[in-house]
């Protein structure tokens with residue numbers, strides 16, 4: 001039986017990933033004169049979103065890519081945003097387009113995402129990418145599930161035989177951006193996958209069946225320690241800002257301290273899945289640039 005209480009170093013893994021991406025960006029530049037370009041569009045002035053978008057821009061530049069950020073006022077019309085996306089789609093210098101979510105209430109995020117060229121949809125949110133992932137075709141895979149799978153596989157290799165096949169996976173959360181694509185990825189790895197949500201009956205007992213437990217509900221410390229099966233692998237996707245003793249703190253969807261001694265390995269928040277999301281976004285942008293220029297797509301990193 002493997003040891004318990006191992007903390008998965010998502011920050012360190014993401015750092016290594018970014019270094020390998022930087023190497024590939026340098027090669028692409030030297031051999032093909034190509035610098036991948038990611039454009040991030042943000043509508044409105046939500047302070048948390050702005051900090052996040054600023055970090056993304058800096059990380060993009062740090063791996064040698066071009067980063068452009070377009071800030072639109074909160075009262076921008078949907079038509080104007082769709083027009084901008086059309087222009088970015090047509091601009092061959094732009095390889096990746098990310099429209100920061102959530103959008104203001106007067107816009108339909110599905111309609112906006114649908115307007116993005118699927119080949120430039122580096123979030124992997126377009127129905128074409130979601131559908132391609134579901135049927136097993138090449139697709140741009142959403143960054144958070146992809147980064148989560150990388151950490152999970154690495155932890156399984158470190159603490160076990162590295163094999164996901166036949167494991168029971170429970171994903172708590174059914175969003176299009178995390179829960180559903182995570183389920184597709186784990187199905188591809190031959191897990192037995194259950195997606196739980198707010199209407200699930202007896203969630204604690206269901207979670208206790210999970211060899212792999214993925215928490216993506218967006219509620220601070222929602223998953224209790226005694227919901228975690230002895231020896232489980234726990235991936236905490238939640239990023240919740242809460243106030244403790246007058247100070248802002250970020251916590252996950254799992255009660256980390258209570259889950260830690262039960263889990264074989266668990267991701268912390270922060271420095272778990274979050275940094276992997278950004279690293280995977282950069283890798284998706286690099287791969288998109290290669291596809292758009294008819295160049296071979298580099299393999300796994």
Ligand SMILES: Nc1nc(=O)c2c([nH]1)NC[C@@H]1CN(c3ccc(C(=O)N[C@@H](CCC(=O)O)C(=O)O)cc3)C=[N+]21
Nearest residue numbers: 098099100101102123239270271272273274275277278
């Ligand atoms: N179209 C779109 N695509 C996204 O991928 C997207 C989005 N919209 N809207 C907002 C969410 C949120 N998100 C995060 C990614 C990384 C961290 C991250 O790196 N967090 C660090 C630092 C946390 C901190 O200290 O603030 C960590 O967890 O260690 C956080 C949040 C991507 N999102």
